[in-house]
Amino acid sequence: MKHAKSSSAPKRARTSKECSADHECTDDNCSCCGDGPVQLDDQVLSQPAHTLLALALEEIESTGDRAVVIKLFETAIEKFGNEKSLEHAWALLRLAEYAEFMDYAEKAVLIAKELGTAGQMEASLCGLLEARAQVLSFCLEQSNWRDPVPDGGDSDDDVDEDTSKPIVGEQKLVDSLAQLVAAHNALSALSTAVPSFIDAYRGTLTFLFARREAHALTSRMLLVLFDAAVTLVYGHEGWLATSSTAGIDSGDDTRKIAHQTALVWAMAAAECSVxxxxxxxxxxxxxxxxxxxxxxxxxxxxxxxxxxxxxxxxxxxxxxxxxxxxxxxxxxxxxxxxxxxxxxxxxxxxxxxxxx
The missing domain is CATH 1.25.40 (Serine Threonine Protein Phosphatase 5, Tetratricopeptide repeat)
Structure with missing residues (x-):
């Protein structure tokens, strides 16, 4: 029996193994299959959608039990039902990013498009959501995105080929990342959006950082992705004089990731002979x-x-x-x-x- 980090300490339990996702999947390397199914106990099931969403995010940061995380996300989304809200849209996107399943992201974008004109903060958050969905779409369009890393790592010849390999649809990635940075800048300019900005910054940085683990990520792809990540870090941390969010604390874990983005970018730049x-x-x-x-x-x-x-x-x-x-x-x-x-x-x- 495992306990989620919550003030009400809801519990969830797992049973036998089979796919816990509610979509039809034929991919042997699917990142959300093979770890379930998961049964959430009654205390967890009684929680509202926003609490289940928070539990899913906490689970990612603690045990990282993939099947439990996905089940919590899916249960939260079921409880949102047909609700047209930013919280529902972000729950769908976060599940899409975590499970790398684009259908959820497409549903999130549809909701965001309906909500994007409600106000400045909503427009910025919806723009950010759409940008992250586009980045995810780009990643999943790469033909070998889910290929496993070969045993023993890549040979020197593989590394040379990887470094010079062009990115399929690079302009789409560049445009999506530019939209992502612009949405963060718009949020940072809104004094009423500070909590939303901190959450968005933490979430986007974690999303980008997690992409580095995919085998399909060539050095060139890392360079482009992490250049945007470094831009976000500089703007947030106040290392650039133009930052309007300097001094906002996003937590030690996020700060550590922020610092590491510069190292990932630098290593990619070296491999690409910048x-x-x-x-x-x-x-x-x-x-x-x-x-x-x-x-x-x-x-x-x-x-x-x-x-x-x-x-x-x-x-x-x-x-x-x-x-x-x-x-x-x-x-x-x-x-x-x-x-x-x-x-x-x-x-x-x-x-x-x-x-x-």
């Missing part, structure tokens, strides 16, 4: 921020990782060595702050550094 000056300029805001946090272990670690990526981008040997030396010193600083961190010890050992 000019080192372009990489430097793009990373400058976060590098300045990380440099100002010498007593934060995670910031020191990330700073070192970014410097090592930059090291590989530089053609100038002296600049590369300077970046390497600074990365080493940042890892030493991180080790002083957290002497038992195994990741730091491993990285220092790889660099030939003594940490005893």
């Amino acid at each position: 000019d080192s000056a372009v990489v430097e300029a793009r990373l400058e805001p976060i590098v300045k921020y990380l440099a100002s946090q010498p007593n934060d272990t995670e910031c020191c670690k990330l700073y070192a990782q970014l410097l090592l990526v930059l090291c590989g981008c530089y053609e100038d040997e002296e600049k590369a060595m300077d970046a390497y030396d600074l990365a080493s010193s940042k890892l030493v600083q991180a080790h002083r702050l957290s002497p038992n961190d195994p990741e730091i010890k491993s990285q220092l050992a790889d660099m030939g550094q003594s940490f005893d």
Whole structure:
């Protein structure tokens, strides 16, 4: 018996195995099949739709039990019925993103189109919903999106082919991400929308970050996706002077994801042979921020990782060595702050550094 994180502590239980999704599925690699079915107990079933939606999101962050998450989403959606509301639309979209099943996203967009003219905040949230649905659609249109990662990882030849592989329908992705950023900017300008903006920022960043795990995501695709993610991070965290949302706290977990987006982008940029000056300029805001946090272990670690990526981008040997030396010193600083961190010890050992 498992317990969801809720003030009323509703419980849910699982039974035998078969697909829990309510759609017909013939995909052997379907991400929402094979983990069910799930039976929610009466206490959970008695909850209103918005509570079930909250439980689904909490389940993702805690145990990540896919079958339970999907069942909670589906039960919430059943309770919404024919209700035309933003909450219903977002429940459909979040299930679509989680299960990677486009039918739910299409239903969400239909509801959003009916609600999009209700007011500025509603229009911005509906625009964001449509943009995220378009990004999801683009991902699922890639022919090998659900291909499993080969055993033993990719060979060097595979990596070279992956790096140069064009994106099918790249302009659609670029346009969708531009719409996504514009919707976030519109939300951030509304003082009455601060809670909605924080929730939207957290949700969008998590959605984009989760896409990195798909095998079909080429380096070029990562570069485009995470460039938008970095733009959102800079705007939210106040690393750019134009941000109207600087200082809003979105939580430690979201902040950690935000910092990691820059690393994912930098690694993709290096693999795509983006000019080192372009990489430097793009990373400058976060590098300045990380440099100002010498007593934060995670910031020191990330700073070192970014410097090592930059090291590989530089053609100038002296600049590369300077970046390497600074990365080493940042890892030493991180080790002083957290002497038992195994990741730091491993990285220092790889660099030939003594940490005893």
